[in-house]
Amino acid sequence: MFKRNYRMKILFATLIMVTVMTGCAKEPYRDSAVEESVATKYTPHILDAFHIAFAPGADETERTFSWHTRGINKKAVVELSRLDEAGNILSSETFEATVEGVLRGQSRHKAIITGLEENQLYSYRFGDGHRAWSESYTFRTQATEDGDFNFLFFGDPQIGAGDGAQIDADGWDRTVTTATEMFPDTAFLVSSGDQVNRANNPIQYDGWFSPEELTAYPIMPIVGNHDAASFADYFNVPNETGWGGDSEDSDFYFTYGNTLFLALNSQSSDVAEHKEAMELAIAANPDAIHRIVLVHKSLYSSADHALDEDVLALRAGLVPAFDELDIDAVLMGHDHVYVRTYQMKGDAVIGETAYNEEGAAVDPDGTVYLTGNSASDSKYYEMRDPSVYDRYSAVALQLEEPTYMNVEVTDDSLTFTTYKVSDQSVVDAYSIVKTFGEE
Ligand SMILES: [Fe+2]
Structure with missing residues (x-):
């Protein structure tokens, strides 16, 4: 055997x-x-990058990023590739990212990409600084040379404030998709604050980040009262001034073409600091033709928050500063209602504003204040008695359906048009024309 x-x-x-x-x-x-x-x-594994916050940068040649990865990752990079129209890579550049910290077993990263050319197709992906890369996303820069561009403004998405985070996220997704399909060449988007209902709820943030268009169109988030406690964990904004941020984030600014955008943190009631931030931004951008303020808490609205103590205090402090600094328009949220004021100065309606044949205000004095309603359909506030808001409102509407605003910018005009998501019909349109003394 x-x-x-x-x-x-x-x-x-x-x-x-x-x-x-x-x-x-x-x-x-x-x-x-x-x-x-x-x-x-x-074989390099696929890096799972999520909560990708792709935002406008300090000017049109830059973009900022914030994103999360699973586990403890001590390095992070963004690779930016310039593409031809067929999608072939022409050149690539790698930008170092910061590791901001670890939360709930996830690493948080931030980066800035620079040197973007106009009218150019790009792709980007996130790396761990070794061999692993995320999937790639593409975006296209717009032209700014002739001064014309547009951006889209969304009132509080506040995912989780409605009948459920998933339902609110679906509504938000529908609005972002509809608006970007209607305006596919939009330069960027703005979300007016309260991205989520609960700052410490990552599932609600999953919903805010769920529209896939948000990896192709940069979106500038403004800090709200509901998301202030976690805003810095999810977003990266340019030119933080260090002023006006006694809670989580300070006031910041950015330019796009001919326009200076001043983003204020309305969690801070320190109006002297807000003014310092705006003066700093204006001094750094003396040639900007238009000045637009972005701030969460509406200073002139018509629903639940119209007479809140914090709102009235901000109004008393900020309106004189806006008057002094020649702010053209203030875009706001918080009250989940649509309101457009008359031209305002010194907390009063300007008596005489000239209009051209198209109905545009010509060289108007003062500032127009616009409040966006819910972009996600998550929550609407009831209108107050008209006597509360009649004094300043040219238009005040509670439609109880999601809307968004398109803002068209040229070298001599600003046009604010608000649309219903449901049928793309126009809710309200308002234009300002500047003649620079030529008429
Ligand atoms: Fe709010």
Whole structure:
């Protein structure tokens, strides 16, 4: 028995040797099981980058990023590629990212990409600084040379304030998709604050980030009262001034083409600091033709928050500053209602505003204040008695359906048009024309 087994083993080993040797003569030895194991071990894995906040940068040549990865990742990069119209990579550049911290087993990263050319197709992806990369996303820059561009403004999405985070996220997705399909060449989007209902609820943030258009169109989030506690964990904004941020984030600013955008944190009631921030931004951008303020808490609205103490205090402090600094328009949220004021100065309606044949205000004095209603359909506030808001409202509407605003900018005009998501019908349109003394 022992001998027979031994003989069989020798025979078997000889067969293997012959097989291997003859095999070697034809092609290299391969072991598919080993290859599979090596492939599993050494093929770079796909980096799971999520909560991708792709936002406008300090000007049209930059964009900012914030994103999260799973586990503790001590390095992070963004790779930016310039593409031809067929999607082939022409050149690539890698930008170092910061590791901001670890929260709930996730790493948080921030980066800025610079040197963007106009009218150019790009792709970007996130890396761990070693071998792993996320999937790639593409975006296109717009032209700014002739001064014309548009951006889209969305009132509080506040995911989780309605009948459920998923339902609110679906509504938000529908609005973002509809608006970007209607205006596919939009330069960027703005979300007026309260991105989510609860700052510490990552599922609500999952919903806010769910529209896939948000990886292709940069969106500037403004800090609200509901999301202030976690705003910095999810977003990266340019030119933080260090002023006006006694809660989580300070006032910041950015330019796009001919327009300076001043974003104020309305969690801070320190109006002197807000003014310092705006003066700093204006001094850094003296040539901007238009000045637009973005702030969460509406200073002139018509629903639940219209007479809140904090709102009235901000109004008392900020309106004189806006008057002094020649702010053209203030875009706001918080009260989940649509309101457009008359031209206002010194907390009063300006008596005489000239209009051209198209109905645009010509060289108007003062500032127009616009409040966006819910972009997600999550929550609407009831209108107050008209006597509360009649004094300043040219239009005040509670439609109880989601809307968004398109803002068209040229070198001599600003046009604010609000649309219903349901049928794209126009809710309200208002234009300002500047003649620079030529008429
Ligand atoms: Fe709010």
